[in-house]
Amino acid sequence: MRLTVIGTGYLGATHAICMAVMGHEVLGVDVDTSKIEKLASGQVPFFEPGLPELLTKALDSGRLRFTTSFAEAGDFGDVHFICVGTPQQADSEAADLTYVDAAVTVLAPYLRRRALVVGKSTVPVGTAARLAGMLRELAPAGNGAELAWNPEFLREGFAVDDTMRPDRLVFGVTSAWAEERLRDAFEPVLAQDVPVKVTDLQTAELVKVAANSFLATKISYINAMAEICEATGADVHDLAEALAYDDRIGGRFLRPGLGFGGGCLPKDIRAFAYRAEELGVGQAVGFLREIDGINRRRRARTVDLVVEICGGDVAGKRVAALGAAFKPNSDDIRDAPALDVAERLRAAGATVVVYDPAALESARRAHPDLEYSTSALDAARGADVVVLLTEWNEFREIAPSAMAAVVRHRKIVDGRHALDPAGWRSAGWEYRALGRPTVAPLEKEHRR
Template sequence: MNPTESPRLTVIGTGYLGATHAICMAVLGYEVLGVDVDERKIAKLAAGEVPFFEPGLPELLTKALESGRLRFTTSFAEAGEFGDVHFICVGTPQQPGSDACDLSYVNAAVDSLAPHLTRRCLVVGKSTVPVGTAAELTVRLQELAPAGADVELAWNPEFLREGYAVDDTMHPDRLVFGVASDWADERLRAAFRPILEQGTPVIRTDLATAELVKVAANSFLATKISYINAMAEVCEAVGADVKDLADSLALDDRIGGKFLKPGLGFGGGCLPKDIRAFAHRAEEIGVGHAVAFLREVDAINRRRRARTVDLVRELLGGQISGRRIACWGAAFKPNSDDIRDAPALDVARTMHGLGGYVRVYDPAALDNARRAFPELRYGENALDVARDADVVVLLTEWSEFREIDPDALAEVVAHRRIVDGRHALDAARWRAAGWEYRALGRS
């Protein structure tokens, strides 16, 4: 096709990444076909229902469907016939019993799509994969596709933040194009033209570097989070205040304050599994020593969960069993219903296992939490779960928790005790209202 024409796009995989990408690209003016093997997911999206929580996305889905530019299918034959640029957006979870990345969904997507590629086209990986995957997939793709070497592979890593995915897709801070030819670069630029016209920076690089960008970025962010949490452990040992320490470091423009917030640590479907898979892959290719520090980053992060439970136990006089505990938060972060590797639920389950009477509330993730952990008790709102509580534990920093009035909460609890697992509350305000306030790394 003419390089100046807008390519027709397919998006293979309609989970969090894929559905967001398909919807936003259709809103930007492209003809888009979303593809998935899950018929229920496809039916929901086609009916205008986003199957996960993401602010702003349901409205854009309605707009995209009404425009006629967005459709969904389970047919890879239809996808092969339709698309000029095919984006692979399937999951790459951690393998059970291993730190390695599970590439089965990526391989299945390529195996299902390739036999239907009969003309020149570009397949673009967006999934987070171990370095070297793209080179292997290129061989696999060209062997299976009737068009053979006319089918090229590129890599375009995603940098979506849950809760901000729409803005991150429509107005990204950068685009990375891992390509093997000028033609592939031209096709990608055509597939992102409205975004590039905003002045978005583009890094053109090779496939291996493009694969590394995402895991390198996530590893850096995870390291920064674990660094300040390691400092919290030091502060606890000497009676210092980690929040004041973090605030002081943040004013150094070489360091900055982003991701330098002490607390319960990171979770979700990206950072934990990505740093483990990166360390695993580095060992496979003989450079494990270069990223050995990521093992300690992971260990520091895991310790925060156990330390939060210890803090609750200390506030309760050494005994969790039989005590009523209100847990605010289930999602791994606010503005999301994602509970994958969620520190909040890990802490709640641990205290339940220790005999605590634990009740959980989250503004968006309750349904997912109930399905995954039916043994826990759940409530309808923040005050509901706090009724007669011996201690309240803030585990996900939703704005509605930060805005709760300490005096209003005091009316429903049995004891004014609160553990701020996210350093989200004004300690002075809560203490002035008569609360015993505790947070990791603070005296």
């Protein structure tokens, strides 16, 4: 098939590259010339494992090209995927649909024959119906320009697998023809027996925000339990392990710590709550406000732990902050808890030195007042306290003895429950983590 992908950010570039590798003729479209030039020259403008190699393969095959021309896109494509961003509005919790609306408005006048426009962006429910009306009004093909919705479920760091081998596909359609077109587009995926849910436009729009809201709730639930554990002296890590044995609950994403960030979960749950209020059913998802609050409190509590371990004041102290990206295997710093904590510590008077394996350049541009280093050990040199803020494997594998050789004081705050407390404590470190007692139970017994 001949596919166009409108928007070549994280979602769009990944989708375009993978669909070309799967055998389709693909044209990536963006108004950002620099982005198009980078991709056309074989450079992925963000960090995603495995994607640069696939970009090279797709370009070499001749099945992938990039352009800034919507006229070319309209002439070329049988199916047009809308993959632009829907960030949070600057002055509201609502989603900003400027880019989605612009993509449809600019593309539609060039749709002169029957074509399918497929939204993949995360949007408030009801958006697809409105865009379908815009398409019919603006496209020369009229009713021949049809809209469908196919939400994305990419996890940063696993985007290639999630595109090539997803755990499910959702098709929101209004005709059998649209479903057939989508099945043709995803034929290489469907050949792997990936389950497909065919539904209406509204349900397809809701699937992504409902999934993200459920995930955010599970993450925040165990972090709420961490607050209880901190007040009672219980151990949230042991609590999470005990809960995970219940197959109704399961252990995935039941890891306590600093909480979630990035460009999806925070803004999606806020936009979902905002849209529910617009629809008059805000009470149904009112719990999402508290989910957001729990997540924000984890950042403040991490700062509190650092202050506590430093004797009540971080002014003049040197803090090594390990991590800047919102999660490992990503260079995405949008709403990153790590950088929020680093900035709060700096505002409290600490000298904060940040290291991240992939997100240093992005962090340096966004937070120039922080200091940066080229390795974890270099960041920790002379540190009064080390704070683990993003759970990269590189940080998990650091030997406590190696870190001890460069710091001023052996104090560490594990914001992600990524380290072995016993190993660090046995090496002479004072170890603290959210929701965990200052002294482990066996150590308490030994002291008696």
